[in-house]
Amino acid sequence: MKSRTCTEQLGIKYVPPEGQDPHQYAQWLINYNTSIQSRVRRSLESELPSLNGGIEIVTPGSDGRLEKGPESRMELSVIEDGHSDAEAIKAIETINGAVASSLMKAGSFESVRHVHLRQNELTYFDGNFSNPQPGRIIDAGHIIGNEALLKRAKILLGNEFQGPNGSKLIERIASRIQGFRKICRTGSHNYKGQEVAHFDLSKGESYYDPSKYIGGFKYGPLRFVQELIIKELVKLIRRSKDLRCLEDLPKNTMDKLLFLQSEGVLKQNYPAVQELIGIYEYFLWQLHRSQYNYCQERNGITPIDSVLVEEKLKALLALTDGGLISD
Numbered sequence: 001m002k003s004r005t006c007t008e009q010l011g012i013k014y015v016p017p018e019g020q021d022p023h024q025y026a027q028w029l030i031n032y033n034t035s036i037q038s039r040v041r042r043s044l045e046s047e048l049p050s051l052n053g054g055i056e057i058v059t060p061g062s063d064g065r066l067e068k069g070p071e072s073r074m075e076l077s078v079i080e081d082g083h084s085d086a087e088a089i090k091a092i093e094t095i096n097g098a099v100a101s102s103l104m105k106a107g108s109f110e111s112v113r114h115v116h117l118r119q120n121e122l123t124y125f126d127g128n129f130s131n132p133q134p135g136r137i138i139d140a141g142h143i144i145g146n147e148a149l150l151k152r153a154k155i156l157l158g159n160e161f162q163g164p165n166g167s168k169l170i171e172r173i174a175s176r177i178q179g180f181r182k183i184c185r186t187g188s189h190n191y192k193g194q195e196v197a198h199f200d201l202s203k204g205e206s207y208y209d210p211s212k213y214i215g216g217f218k219y220g221p222l223r224f225v226q227e228l229i230i231k232e233l234v235k236l237i238r239r240s241k242d243l244r245c246l247e248d249l250p251k252n253t254m255d256k257l258l259f260l261q262s263e264g265v266l267k268q269n270y271p272a273v274q275e276l277i278g279i280y281e282y283f284l285w286q287l288h289r290s291q292y293n294y295c296q297e298r299n300g301i302t303p304i305d306s307v308l309v310e311e312k313l314k315a316l317l318a319l320t321d322g323g324l325i326s327d
Contacts, residue, residue, distance in 0.1 A: 014070040016292050022285035033066040044144050047094050054084030056145035064141035066252050069288045071295040073110035079149045081117050088114055122157045132172050135230050139251050158243035161234045173231040183220035184313050201306040208290035209300045216290035217283040225280050232325040267326050279316045
């Protein structure tokens with residue numbers, strides 16, 4: 001008998017991807033993730049009824065992008081304005097205690113981080129300058145608190161992009177993109193000296209086991225598109241000195257591409273952007289197939305249509321050859 005998904009244990013119904021149209025599934029995921037965040041918001045409002053204006057609680061990653069699957073664990077970040085350290089610590093303790101308990105019982109809560117609203121601390125994950133992750137701010141979704149803080153965080157992030165380390169940041173993200181491009185082409189990458197296979201077109205299989213850093217199509221086409229958007233955004237801001245696109249940018253990946261196309265900054269025309277979105281939706285659907293199969297069937301191997309997957313991977317690389325942003 002299949003177990004209930006993490007979110008079903010919280011009373012939120014999940015419809016498995018198998019048999020669904022990838023586009024319709026991706027659109028449905030937006031509402032599904034909105035429901036999850038609403039449930040978390042109500043819990044936090046109950047446990048933290050008197051937050052002052054120096055605190056905002058957000059959720060980064062796939063939760064923020066409204067692309068989370070049913071078994072992905074939620075992460076929260078407490079942004080504080082630099083003057084509310086004690087309250088931020090108290091909020092984190094509350095989240096790690098009473099608020100998180102119901103989520104943790106359902107297996108759907110991972111961790112909470114303290115984010116200081118200070119220059120030069122937002123681009124890099126936990127202050128590690130070898131690990132730039134500006135997407136954690138760009139994609140973050142508001143839960144409760146002072147919404148102005150996330151907006152300020154994005155302004156500070158944009159200032160970091162324009163600063164003396166911005167070009168180095170582009171190089172580091174570009175290096176990571178090269179790794180994701182390799183996975184798109186070969187299905188595998190080297191991790192700690194070992195070749196890790198994420199999918200195998202010759203066998204018609206994708207693989208998923210997060211404990212072994214095996215992510216199906218997560219570390220290939222999905223991360224490739226996500227990181228490419230961020231790299232091109234950094235280049236655009238450094239060139240234009242205009243932070244409005246960063247402030248107005250939607251969190252959802254498909255919406256990001258549509259927004260940038262409507263702003264007239266993409267090289268790709270509208271039909272090409274629609275094709276790129278369709279490819280992203282397809283691999284998001286494939287990832288969730290693998291994830292659901294792994295979590296519900298205890299099977300890390302999911303069958304795939306190798307011909308169609310190869311066709312879409314080639315189209316993805318061709319559509320993005322030369323980048324996204326117009327010169």
